[in-house]
Amino acid sequence: xxxxxxxxxxxxxxxxxxxxxxxxxxxxxxxxxxxxxxxxxxxxxxxxxxxxxxxxxxxxxxxxxxxxxxxxxxxxxxxxxxxxxxxxxxxxxxxxxxxxxxxxxxxxxxxxxxxxxxxxxxxxxxxxxxxxxxxxxxxxxxxxxxxxxxxxxxxxxxxxxxxxxxxxxxxxxxxxxxxxxxxxxxxxxxxxxxxxxxxxxxxxxxxxxxxxxxxxxxxxxxxxxxxxxxxxxxxxxxxxxxxxxxxxxxxxxxxxxxxxxxxxxxxxxxxxxxxxxxxxxxxxxxxxxxxxxxxxxxxxxxxxxxxxxxxxxxxxxxxxxxxxxxxxxxxxxxxxxxxxxxxxxxxxxxxxxxxxxxxxxxxxxxxxxxxxxxxxxxxxxxxxxxxxxxxxxxxxxxxxxxxxxxxxxxxxxxxxxxxxxxxxxxxxxxxxxxxxxxxxxxxxxxxxxxxxxxxxxxxxxxxxxxxxxxxxxxxxxxxxxxxxxxxxxxxxxxxxxxxxxxxxxxxxxxxxxxx
Amino acid sequence: xxxxxxxxxxxxxxxxxxxxxxxxxxxxxxxxxxxxxxxxxxxxxxxxxxxxxxxxxxxxxxxxxxxxxxxxxxxxxxxxxxxxxxxxxxxxxxxxxxxxxxxxxxxxxxxxxxxxxxxxxxxxxxxxxxxxxxxxxxxxxxxxxxxxxxxxxxxxxxxxxxxxxxxxxxxxxxxxxxxxxxxxxxxxxxxxxxxxxxxxxxxxxxxxxxxxxxxxxxxxxxxxxxxxxxxxxxxxxxxxxxxxxxxxxxxxxxxxxxxxxxxxxxxxxxxxxxxxxxxxxxxxxxxxxxxxxxxxxxxxxxx
Numbered sequence: 145x146x147x148x149x150x151x152x153x154x155x156x157x158x159x160x161x162x163x164x165x166x167x168x169x170x171x172x173x174x175x176x177x178x179x180x181x182x183x184x185x186x187x188x189x190x191x192x193x194x195x196x197x198x199x200x201x202x203x204x205x206x207x208x209x210x211x212x213x214x215x216x217x218x219x220x221x222x223x224x225x226x227x228x229x230x231x232x233x234x235x236x237x238x239x240x241x242x243x244x245x246x247x248x249x250x251x252x253x254x255x256x257x258x259x260x261x262x263x264x265x266x267x268x269x270x271x272x273x274x275x276x277x278x279x280x281x282x283x284x285x286x287x288x289x290x291x292x293x294x295x296x297x298x299x300x301x302x303x304x305x306x307x308x309x310x311x312x313x314x315x316x317x318x319x320x321x322x323x324x325x326x327x328x329x330x331x332x333x334x335x336x337x338x339x340x341x342x343x344x345x346x347x348x349x350x351x352x353x354x355x356x357x358x359x360x361x362x363x364x365x366x367x368x369x370x371x372x373x374x375x376x377x378x379x380x381x382x383x384x385x386x387x388x389x390x391x392x393x394x395x396x397x398x399x400x401x402x403x404x405x406x407x408x409x410x411x412x413x414x415x416x417x418x419x420x421x422x423x424x425x426x427x428x429x430x431x432x433x434x435x436x437x438x439x440x441x442x443x444x445x446x447x448x449x450x451x452x453x454x455x456x457x458x459x460x461x462x463x464x465x466x467x468x469x470x471x472x473x474x475x476x477x478x479x480x481x482x483x484x485x486x487x488x489x490x491x492x493x494x495x496x497x498x499x500x501x502x503x504x505x506x507x508x509x510x511x512x513x514x515x516x517x518x519x520x521x522x523x524x525x526x527x528x529x530x531x532x533x534x535x536x537x538x539x540x541x542x543x544x545x546x547x548x549x550x551x552x553x554x555x556x557x558x559x560x561x562x563x564x565x566x567x568x569x570x571x572x573x574x575x576x577x578x579x580x581x582x583x584x585x586x587x588x589x590x591x592x593x594x595x596x597x598x599x600x601x602x603x604x605x606x607x608x609x610x611x612x613x614x615x616x617x618x619x620x621x622x623x624x625x626x627x628x629x630x631x632x633x634x635x636x637x638x639x640x641x642x643x644x645x646x647x648x649x650x651x652x653x654x655x656x657x658x659x
Numbered sequence: 660x661x662x663x664x665x666x667x668x669x670x671x672x673x674x675x676x677x678x679x680x681x682x683x684x685x686x687x688x689x690x691x692x693x694x695x696x697x698x699x700x701x702x703x704x705x706x707x708x709x710x711x712x713x714x715x716x717x718x719x720x721x722x723x724x725x726x727x728x729x730x731x732x733x734x735x736x737x738x739x740x741x742x743x744x745x746x747x748x749x750x751x752x753x754x755x756x757x758x759x760x761x762x763x764x765x766x767x768x769x770x771x772x773x774x775x776x777x778x779x780x781x782x783x784x785x786x787x788x789x790x791x792x793x794x795x796x797x798x799x800x801x802x803x804x805x806x807x808x809x810x811x812x813x814x815x816x817x818x819x820x821x822x823x824x825x826x827x828x829x830x831x832x833x834x835x836x837x838x839x840x841x842x843x844x845x846x847x848x849x850x851x852x853x854x855x856x857x858x859x860x861x862x863x864x865x866x867x868x869x870x871x872x873x874x875x876x877x878x879x880x881x882x883x884x885x886x887x888x889x890x891x892x893x894x895x896x897x898x899x900x901x902x903x904x905x906x907x908x909x910x911x912x913x914x915x916x917x918x919x920x921x922x923x924x925x926x927x928x929x930x931x932x933x934x935x936x937x938x939x940x941x942x943x944x945x946x947x948x949x950x951x952x953x954x955x956x957x958x959x960x961x962x
Contacts, residue, residue: 267700314737331738331746332909333820358818358907362802367817370810380692509693538688538920539680546681556693577684577698 176351176657178637180649181364181373183382185332185357200379201355203643203650204337205246206302206320209237209256211643211650212561218296222251222303222321232291232599239282243344245305246325253278255303260286262309263301271295291597293604294565323348323653332357349639349656361385361511368632369395374657375633378648384630385511386443392632399635401642403444403628408452408560411516411622415583417551419502426619428478430468432527433520433622441515448625451612452557452564459562461609467616475527486528493528501530502551507541510627513554520552520622545579552622555579560626563604566592566611569620583620660939667935668928669718675919675927676714682922683710689735689921708734721928730929735921740929743914747898748933750820751910754833754902755895757826761834762841763888769838770845770884775872777850785842792839801832801905818907829906833899837891844887848880855879881952889945896941897934 182200209223220226223237243251260276272292277285288295303321310316318326321344324337334356339348356373358364365388367373377384384392392398413420413429420426435448442448450467453460484493484500493500506517514535521531531552536544544550556578558565567573568580570589591614595607615621631642640655642648676682683705687696690704705711709720724731730740773785805828809817815824852858853876861871898912911930918926949956 266703267697312737331743332913333907356819356907359913360818360904360907363805363818363905363907366802366805366810370813370817372817372819537678537680539678539682539685539922541680542684543679543681577696577701578693 176349177354178350178352178375178652178655178657179354179356179373180378181358181367181376181382182355182379183357183359183361183364184379185335200382200649201324201326201335201337201353202302203322203648204324204353204652205318205322205326206304207322208300208302209239210296210300212297212300213643228599232293232597233288235286235288235295236279237284237286239284240344241282243321244342245307245321246319246340247305247307249305249307249319251303251321252281253284254281255306256284258306259301259303262304271297291599293596293599294563297559297561297563297565324350324353327352343653345653348653350652353652355379362388365392365632368392368398368634371397371634374637375631377629378631378642383445383627384632386441386445389444389630389632397635398632401631401633403630406446406454406560406626406628408449408454408557408564408624408626409510409513409554410452410557410581410624411520411552411554412581413620413622414548414551414553415581415620416548417502419500419551422482423619424478424482425484427468428475428482428527429524429529430619430622431471431475431478432523433468434470434523435623436470437519437523438516438623438625441519442512442625444628444630446512446625446627448623449560450623451615452560452566452569452624453562453608453612454560454626457562459564459605459608461612463609464612464616468619472526479527484528491525491528492530499530500528501532503532503534504552504554505534505536505541505544505550506554507536507538509538509541509556516554516625542579557624563608566595566608569611569615581620583618585614585618585620588614588618663939664932664935668931671931672718672721672924672928673714675922675924676717680922682924683708685920685922686710686734689923717924721925725932730932731925733918733926734923735918735926740925743926744911744929744933747909747911747914750908751896751898751912753826754829754899754908754910755892757830758833758837758895759888759892761830762837762891765835765838766841767845767884770842771849771872771877773842773846774849774853782846786846789839789842792835793843795836797832797836797899797901798905800836801828801902804828804832805905818905820908825906829902829908832905833895833902837895841884841887841891845880845884848883849876852876852880878952882949885948885952886945889941889948893938893941896937 180200207222209221210218210226211221212218220240222240222243224240226235226237228235237256239251239253239256245251245255249255257276257278260273264273272288272290272295273286274289275287277287279285304315305319305321308315308317308319323340323343323345325340327336327338329335334354336355337353339351341348356367358367358373361383362385364373364376364382365385368376369392376382389400393400413426438448439446449455450464451461455462455465479493483495485495486493488494490499504517504520506513508514514533517531517533517535521533524531534544534550541553545553545555557568558578568578569583570580570592571582571584571586572589573580573582588611591607591611595604595611598604598607629642629648631648633640636658637655638658641651643650681701683701686708687701687704691700709717712720721731730744732738733740733743769785769788773782776782805817808814808828815828819825858871858876861875862868866875896911898910898915900912900916902908903910903913911933914926915930915934917923918930
């Protein structure tokens with residue numbers, strides 16, 4: 145008996161030891177400290193060669209030459225000004241002087257060249273950029289292989305200090321010019337940044353920013369409500385769940401920011417599917433979609449849009465607004481003229497021996513995707529089309545899209561900030577990722593080519609209005625929807641306005657915490 | 660034993676390569692996010708990480724690492740896999756041990772009492788509790804506990820790893836769920852033993868009831884219970900993805916699941932190796948404990 149008691153005591157003591165041994169570095173909360181709840185841990189210290197990357201702190205440490213505003217305009221950042229040559233192929237940037245990296249190294253044309261090469265090695269395309277030339281200490285030229293009006297949105301590379309890169313060519317220590325300096329990373333728990341005392345744009349008010357890793361969406365919301373984190377819903381992949389938004393809005397201690405940074409998703413037909421080759425059938429399906437029901441499940445998190453542009457900007461063609469109003473009668477009439485009738489009375493249309501049955505392939509890349517699939521399924525049942533939903537794992541879903549193994553699918557389209565990259569609507573997309581709509585249509589190809597290579601804003605807008613009408617009329621898709629990001633934060637955070645998607649935290653240096 | 664462990668790694672490796680989806684694409688998304696990803700970026704990763712080689716060559720490379728005593732580097736963040744696992748494993752062990760203790764402290768006394776006082780109010784109460792415990796999904800119980808104890812009462816932190824206060828909610832979530840199973844098993848096993856003739860004999864020769872239950876019945880009833888506890892413990896050591904996710908606990912289960920989604924083969928293989936080894940070792944320990952509980956069980960080699 146005694147031996148057993150000793151054993152139990154030993155186990156308890158060991159456990160106690162483990163617990164004490166792992167005691168957290170409990171932060172005694174100084175005033176200017178901000179805790180942000182994020183879903184993902186740090187994957188790569190470096191700035192992503194493309195996009196934002198899953199690391200939310202990127203725009204705090206690194207900065208790019210230019211930045212884009214919510215309206216899709218371009219503003220100077222590390223570059224003072226720039227000139228675009230007549231043929232649209234050469235971009236000459238004048239760099240800001242007297243800026244240095246966190247380690248004191250001066251920022252100049254050589255550091256731009258170094259960063260450009262780091263990114264181009266990883267992503268050879270980089271907005272069609274072919275070469276970089278150092279003209280003098282503060283002037284660089286980037287030469288494109290062909291004019292690209294979307295250059296600024298595609299070439300958003302970050303400038304990293306030469307000290308960032310270790311021997312193996314990977315970034316081992318994040319050094320940039322940004323308002324915060326990387327401090328510490330405890331894998332899968334948190335990473336911290338401290339203020340850059342010599343930030344070139346002005347005094348940074350926050351002393352420290354802590355990114356706390358909380359993988360579960362609901363736990364993140366609860367952590368905000370309990371006051372353990374000050375801000376959530378700001379980083380890529382850390383969206384607020386739509387169902388939590390009304391509750392957070394009612395909480396007097398919290399505020400929700402305006403909708404920022406949107407990405408567009410698309411629900412499309414498979415152009416190879418025989419059943420959809422008849423335009424009347426595609427139009428009937430578009431008419432049968434209850435967009436109100438989809439807007440309801442998206443809540444404040446998103447909105448169904450007509451075509452790839454968001455209403456409210458000059459780029460949006462108001463003629464396509466509500467192009468396919470919800471009308472079951474009209475949808476049924478179109479299907480009847482296309483020869484689809486329910487002859488055996490089982491509720492499913494048929495033609496000859498063939499019933500109208502299709503599959504909707506989806507995954508949970510975004511939590512709303514399966515829900516949207518269910519609404520489409522219910523909507524199409526109303527007009528006698530049977531939809532089978534196949535919910536796959538992310539990798540399998542992408543593989544199915546690429547191999548054309550779907551009838552209807554949902555996927556990420558790309559950015560929704562104008563000018564939107566419309567190449568996925570071409571028969572031969574310039575970049576095969578994400579896989580395009582692949583509608584083989586010569587008219588559309590010609591229009592998009594004109595839009596994507598023009599260097600005249602007026603002409604681009606005019607062409608994209610034509611493209612929007614053509615897309616609506618040819619109906620290769622069921623609909624687009626935008627995906628808003630709505631950061632929620634504690635009311636004590638003042639002076640912070642989130643930027644668009646890829647740099648939502650860029651203006652954090654202006655923020656401070658009040659009493 | 661070595662064969663089992665090796666077999667498991669071969670199986671994981673080939674299964675991962677048969678899963679649909681392009682690993683280079685998934686790795687690119689995990690590293691840099693889905694926005695503005697390009698095919699060229701994906702191809703760069705394919706070549707950098709040697710994913711263009713045949714599967715058996717890739718397995719050979721991995722095995723070569725293992726022979727040389729390390730587990731390679733993660734395809735996502737380039738960190739050493741052995742370091743990743745060594746960092747996560749103590750967290751998992753801590754959670755597993757604490758939950759196991761909570762589970763046993765609840766399950767064994769309640770199980771024995773329910774059996775001894777079969778069909779009493781105590782028995783019904785215990786079994787109803789066990790039924791609720793078995794039926795309550797972890798993710799729901801976890802969130803309820805957080806809402807009540809962290810948000811309304813503010814007693815414990817919502818999530819994260821730290822001092823003992825961080826441990827309580829996840830341990831209660833895991834421990835009560837397991838206790839429910841162990842309680843039911845202890846009860847039924849005790850009931851069966853209590854009907855045996857040697858118990859009647861023990862009582863007939865006038866042994867105190869305490870001794871009858873504690874020494875004769877309990878020890879014999881423990882064999883199936885130990886088996887299930889061993890299995891539960893092994894499962895806990897493999898990580899409890901749901902609880903780790905809800906409470907942001909940096910355990911091995913989440914590491915494995917994240918790696919599977921991101922097709923981080925090096926980390927998946929490392930985890931598979933460690934988990935297979937743990938499973939084999941725990942089973943060995945369970946087998947050895949049988950011999951202690953029931954001296955009739957012997958593992959000697961017959962001549």
